[in-house]
Amino acid sequence: MSTSPLMRSISGVRGIFGESLTLPIVSAHITAFYETICEDLSKKELKIIVGRDSRISGPQVLDRTLQILVNLGAIITEIGIVPTPTVQLEVINSSSDCGIVITSSHNPKEWNGLKFVDSQGLFLGVDLCKKLYTKADHFLQNKEEQEEEEEKNEELDEEKKKQITIDKEAGKRHINSILELPYIDIESIKKKGYCVCIDTINGAGGRVLPELLRSLGVAKVVELNTQMTGVFAHSPEPIPENLNGICETVVSKSCDFGIAVDPDADRCVLIGPDGKPLGEEYTLAIAVYFMLEKVGRRGPVCKNLSSSRAIDDIAKQYSNCPVYSTRIGEMHVASKMIQENAVIGGEGNGGVMLPDLHIGRDSLVATALVIQCLASENCTLNELKKKLPQYQIEKLKVHVTGIDFEAIKNYYIQKLNKESGVTFDFADGIKIDHPDWWCHLRKSNTEPVIRVIGESSNTKETSLQMCQRFMKDIKEFNQKN
Structure with a gap:
């Protein structure tokens, strides 16, 4: 049983490799991504850039990714271990249809994941992500399809490897474009x-x-x-x-x-x-x-x-x-x-x-x-x-399961709406704004945590105490409800 859930958002897919992120899960999401982009661009064959970070599980995820893409008929350029933005830039400059980055960004070493890049070098928007994840869930739920797909994922023969171009110069091109x-x-x-x-x-x-x-x-x-x-x-x-x-x-x-x-x-x-x-x-x-x-x-x-x-x-x-x-x-x-x-x-x-x-x-x-x-x-x-302007910001996170953000929103509206100068923004979680400070409470897209971020023009200690106060409120509210 996984100790941490599979995280899926506009930031891609992330999980603990071998637990919440398994090779069948990788297969399902790569297949779903390919089909989603084919439909979006009205194409049957895609030109795709693939890169990864240096995580120890990277070679396994890369091998599976390449196997799936080859079987789907993709024209692949594999650019090795490179920064995520290098993949994005390569998609643009090579006029590719899309890109895949095998990374879990700042997550701990046991994690890995997939970031999906469109033809403009951007991460997928909300609608395409929903479509991709719906397709991936379908593949994972259909065991017969999944077993057939796994049988295809044997080691690539020499003929299939011809679909893959190895390019180790992407980093240099990235540097030159900046210069x-x-x-x-x-x-x-x-x-x-x-x-x-x-x-x-x-x-x-x-x-x-x-x-x-x-x-x-x-x-x-x-x-x-x-x-x-x-x-x-x-x-x-x-x-x-x-x-x-x-x-x-x-x-x-x-x-x-x-x-x-x-x-x-x-x-x-x-x-x-x-x-x-x-x-x-x-x-x-x-x-x-x-x-x-x-x-x-x-x-x-x-x-x-x-x-x-x-x-x-x-x-x-x-x-x-x-x-x-x-x-x-x-x-x-x-x-x-x-x-x-x-x-x-x-x-x-x-x-x-x-x-x-x-x-x-x-x-x-x-x-x-x-x-x-x-x-x-x-x-x-x-x-x-x-x-530059001087502000003190603090960023904390707390593990809280089953939280109801709608209830939390109403709680803070009732608690703070009479405080002079306070306004609320609910575009992403809850942001409470005051002329002298602000605090933002939201569920993370990339970790199973609640983020509590606060800033003031006073001391760092003031910002920390503010964040700790809001964290305490959340924990107590969650325990009572």
Whole structure:
């Protein structure tokens, strides 16, 4: 019996490999994805990009994925261990019909999963996800079909392998596309003689991120956990409590700053020269500041509901730069960015989305924008942070089963609706807004938890106490109802 459920959302499919995520479940979802895209594009044969992160279970999931796709008649390009955004960019640049990323992003090492990419390099929207998951459930419920499919999944013969092209240069193309952005000035970065520490947690960014740093003109790159073995050196999520190693190394090696990413390298967190993390919210804040202040772009900025108010405050300083907030999930932000023709967007978890390249969270893009911003501002990372709006955010999570969010919503409306200045947003869980603070409560798309995220302009302790108070409320309410 699985100790954790299969998680399915617009962020794809995730589970503990061998338990909630088995090879038959992989087969069902790959088949369902292929059929869904064939129907959506009115095609019988698809050109598809496949990449993965470095998880130890990755080769097994990849083999099954390729077997299924070959039997379905796909024309496949397998690009190896690469960041998730590299797959997205390859789909666009190769004019492919779709892509599959074998990853469980920031989830623990025993997890794996599948992210599904459409022909625009975007994750599937709500409607296509529903269609895909309905088809997958049908395959899993029909044992006869499932057994027939499993019989087909024998080792690929040489003839079938001809349907698969192996391409190991996608990472280099990703780097080159960033270097070609008109506002990336390699000479100005070279002049600074930066020393940068990079921690890729032995994940998918282990090759491309150090190479990107050197290509940008960074004088010295201190590599930490860049082996791509899938043996994660610490807990995968790039949050302060998991970053002690890089924080210590930044100080001991006298680095100008540090960069840490998650296993599939779509999120990027920054560490100051004093060895203290800036907080993942500041990655997007710096990128937005750079595009509006240094590049001079004007236009909408998009973020999710859990992202810092610092983004709003930065954008307010410039004309014609409205900020739009969406439900959590890259696809929701991406859809809004397309709708509003945004100049930049992202999520406060360290995910930067730059339409000039592609509309997906990309740690390589984030890295380039941050370094160029530092070079342009001629200051340290900590000095740059001080120039930006100062907020204190806390992100907690609690395991609560069987929660009724409708009941929780009514509970907070009754409890807080008379408090001066309080407003509510129910687009994604419950967001309670006050002029001095906000708190967002929602079910996670990627883990079996309730996320409690709160921010204030006061001390970090104030934000923590606020989140803890809401967490206590949820637990007590759940016990009584």
